[in-house]
Amino acid sequence: MKKSRSNNLLEGDIPQTLKKMTMPMIWGMVMLMTFSLVDTFFVSMLGTSELAAISFTFPVTFTIISLNIGLGIGTSAIIGKYLGSGESEHAKSIASGAIMLSVVLVGILAFVAYIFTTPIFSAMGATEETMPFIQDYMGIWFLSGVFLAVPMVGNSVLRANGDTKTPSIIMAVGGGINAVLDPLLIFGLGPIPAFGIQGAAIATAVAWAICVVWILYLLAVQRQLIEPKLLNFNDFKQASSGVLRIGLPAAGANMLTPIAGAIVTAIVASYGTEAVAAWGVGSRLESLACLVVLALSMSLPPFLSQNFGANKWARIEEAYLLCMKVVMAWQFFVYVLMVVCASALAGVFADEEIVQDYIKLFLFIVPLGYGFQGIVILTNSSFNAMHLPMSALILSVIRLFACFIPIVYLGSNLFGLFGLFWGCVIANLITAVISYMWFKRLLIKNRSENIVSEVV
Structure with missing residues (x-):
């Protein structure tokens, strides 16, 4: 089966x-995104202060999620290249x-x-009014961040083998569990006490803990894609070195994204709690x-990694350009x-008119730069x-420190929130041009080198 999947990606x-590969990921991502969106919806029913508090947490929570994403990227890239070049014997120990590395x-x-916690959020502009809610939420969420590590990296192992359906199912189930538990734990029901904003974090922790058990059983027992035991130190060091080289x-x-987000959040905080809630x-x-x-x-990286291992640059270029067109149109x-x-x-998401106005201003401008x-x-x-x-x-x-933050800051100083939001669009446009030109030059260079090597 592994061979068949690899050949499908290569040929x-x-x-x-x-x-x-992408369609299952879309449905899985819809459910995964409900983690933060459902939390935001139910927490918004508690009040503006609670909504502002959970808004402050996003850059910090995404920092930890980003570490998981990075390690997953390294895992997928290493395993994908081995599969593309026909060297699959190292994949199990690498996975x-x-x-193990992600958990540590x-x-x-x-x-x-x-x-x-307190110094971090104080630096971001959190007030004495919102800080207790932030502490309640993050005290539990940090534990769920550790739980999140195993499913995210485990799903990368599956995607590297060409399976995007199973990771989507796992994400969907996790999102569904979170959505069901959120109102129960936030507002309480019968013998279940109302935990308030803390209940949203507990729901997330429980959902990911269930996914940890699921993914470990799937990888170690059903698919046998990882060792059903902890690696010794030497094996762990050797297996994780390649992942670290790309993953770190x-x-x-x-x-860097949530760090920049924290800086921008601090800029937004200068406009008041309502602006932070809307942001x-x-x-x-x-x-x-x-x-x-x-x-x-x-879904694109496993495809590129395997074709990179097989030195198929024409397929890499075609896939990249196709994805660019799809993204811009969508x-x-x-x-x-x-x-609309x-x-x-x-x-x-808001009862106060000023918060609604800020949200509408955001939606009229910022999404223009999403492509x-x-x-x-x-x-x-x-x-x-x-x-x-x-x-x-x-x-x-x-993108973040030469374009995004400076342009957003300048826009904010010149035109207030209106300029801040337009700064997001302009920064994305400039960086998109740089990104496209950079990758095209890389493709031209490697394709030329490949032609020369074949002639020689």
Whole structure:
């Protein structure tokens, strides 16, 4: 079966292959995004202070999620290349080491963040009014972040083998469990006490804990893609070294996003609690609006990694350009849809008129740049898939710290929130152009080198 999947990625029709890999990911991502979106909806029913508190948590929670994403990228890239080049014997130990590595690194990061919860959120602009709610939520969420590590990296192992359906099912079930538990634990029912904002974090922790058991059984027993035991230190060190080489720069690149988000959140906080609440709603709607991009960022890398291992550059170029066209067309449709539904969405997530106005302003402007942002995300994941993690890291630095933060800050100073939101669009446009030109030059260079080597 592994061989068949590998051959499909190396020889199958490119549009059909990517469609078959991406469609399950889209449905899985819809459910995964409900984690933050459902939390936001039910917490918004508690009040504006609670909604602002959970809005402050997004950059921090996404920092830990980004570490998981980075390690998953490294895992998928290494295993995918081995499969593409016909060297599958190392995949099992690599997968085992990657999962162990994710638990250790995420556990350390979550513990440090827990210790410094108050200083971190104070620096972001959290007030005495919102800080108790932030502490209640994050105290539990840090534990769920550790639980999240195993399913995310485990799903990367499955995707590297060409299976995107099973990871989608796991994400969907996890999202469903979270959605069911959220109202029960936040508001209480019968003997179940009302935990308030803390209940949202407990629901997430329980959902991912169930997924941990599921994915470990699937990988170790049913599929036998990992060792059914802990690796000794030497084996662990050897297995995780390749993952770290790609995973750490990838994680660093992904973690820059919430760091930049925290800086922008601090800028938004200068406009008041209502603006932070609206920004938090918009950020979570952005995750759902960009689900096709996120799904492609998970399904495209295994395809590229295997074809990279097989030195099939024409297939890499065709797949990359196809995904760019799909992303631009889809995100324009999403923008039109969000503009039409802006008033309804604002009414769902906020009762105060000023918060609704801020949400509508966000939806009229920021989603216009989601297509450009998608090009950057897919180019970044393509670099990682082709074992160029430093290029991905440099691209992220350019996007966030040379374009995004400076332009957003300038826009905010000149035109207030209106300028801040337009700054997001302009920054994404500039970085998309850089991303596309950079990757095209890489393709031309490697294709030329491949032709020369074949002639020689």
